[in-house]
Amino acid sequence: MSQQLRLWLLLPVLLLAALAGLWLGALDLSTVGRGAELILTDFRLPRVLVALLAGAGLGLAGALIQGVVRNPLASPDLLGVTAGAGLAATALLVFWPALPFGWLIPGAMAGGWLAMLLLLWLARDRQLNPARLILIGIALNAWLAALTDWLLVSHPTGIDAALVWLTGSLWGRSWPQLWWLLPWLLLLLPLTLALALRLDLLALGDEAAEGLGAAVIRSRRLALLLAVMLAAVSVAVCGTLSFVGLVAPHLARLLVGAAHRRLLPASAMLGALLVLVADIAGRSLAPPLELPAGILTALIGAPYFLFLLTRYRGW
């Protein structure tokens, strides 16, 4: 099967998963009767759409970051973006529990951006050298995660909501959250895809890319910026869904190859698929219990990642 065909085949798979998301849940809709329409239009449909968009954002962010730093371990989680958003959200939830939920999204996005600014500032002298970016990212990530833990330990009464958020969950996500995600993704998706060719050049190494006319540092900074914005808005809406940004690009590379013009859309679709499937499983496997999607992305993601590593000799 050609790589192009596989890319297109992802679309019907995604559509099927979305339909499953509307069909499955804690209740069998055919037995509900009067409230079925509300459940479909106000709970399931927006939640499916939020899962698709947030997953796409995370998958794309992962592919962009891996392209920039040319390292298979890179992901938004590793560069501290997720941890920055997590720290901001935890601080808001712990210090202002009565704050309307709508404030959490801009707060968490700001946290992710601040973490990124800190990363760029710390890496400023070295032309965004990939290895250095990763090392600084790991340190930053650990520091931000430690601050988050400290908040959680020192404020044990206010942490229930924060813990759910830090696991990553689509519980209660609906139209207001979708309206947050949609404009950002409409803006960022085309920009990202337009960057595909330059990312392919970067993959050849800095000197070769420079020789072929790519502005290496500028491309790298732009890709990083786009990745952070995508990851920050997705994480802000759904919490820190782990492994999506790491697994989706690897899976995409296995399916459609390493050329970014196919890799980027495939990563987006696979990220969307992963989050959607995790959420559907979380809310329909053991009703009335709703498990946070973040637990399931890790549960599916981690072993699958190990499997991929055995298949894969590219790195």
Added chain:
Amino acid sequence: MFPRLLYGLLLTMIVGAAQARQIADAGEGLTIEGQPQRVVVLEYSFLDAVVLAGLSPVGIADDNNPARILPALRERLADYRSVGLRSQPSLELIASLQPDLIIADLNRHQAVYPALQQIAPTLLLPSRGIEYSTVLDELLTIGQALGREAQLQARLAEHERIMDRYRETLARDESLLFAVAGAGGMTVHGPKAFASGVMRRLGLRTATPEQAEQAYIKVSFEQFAYLNPDWLLLGDYQAAQGGAEFFLRWQRHPLWSHLSAVDKRQLRRVSPYSWSLARGLLGAEQIAADLQEQLR
């Protein structure tokens, strides 16, 4: 004659509609009329007030584990539907129960507050870490929301009499400490915690420093030894699995046998579900009854 009756009826309907109650809560406030019949409760601590008002909720976020509900409450419940975890109750299930009042927790359910309001009038109240006095205030707030305030006020007066009676037999000059053991270690209930407030109400002294800001305080063995209560009331969430692992280690510590509670053989096991989760009148009365039995 007949039209006058009709007018009278109309008048009472209009007056009735005008009597929609405004109740201040931790959210945007609740506007409700009449007496709600189908109530959904999303935290154990609100269950008490609803049951004492003579209602049985149609839905409870009970973590799908009814054993966590205070037995005195559980036996008074009619059939209800579990709506799942307290941290993530299922909105679909709540909506399908067609409630006319939802009682939600400020901390856990802020994220779905607008969605809950869309399903039914929603009362948003703090729950985790609330003090005993707040529990009593919330009881009356829930009474107002249910349109059954008088009933709860009467029950509250009875509660005060019950607690006074316990107080006479319990008061003593030894320090007490309630702590819960779990996978994460030892958590001491500070002066602001519900159980500590109940113990003070009963004329007892708690071993925690009065200035502590937090309701729940994680402590190490050293900090615990420093608190050194005369009585330790331990609620072990892992009792069914053979006891919390760290606590078994603590018992082998050289200083363990020098602790006052150990030395005086005044370590008692109590149910963490009754003492910590069941923040309500019946929960407080259960604590008092447990103390009377244990402090003998």
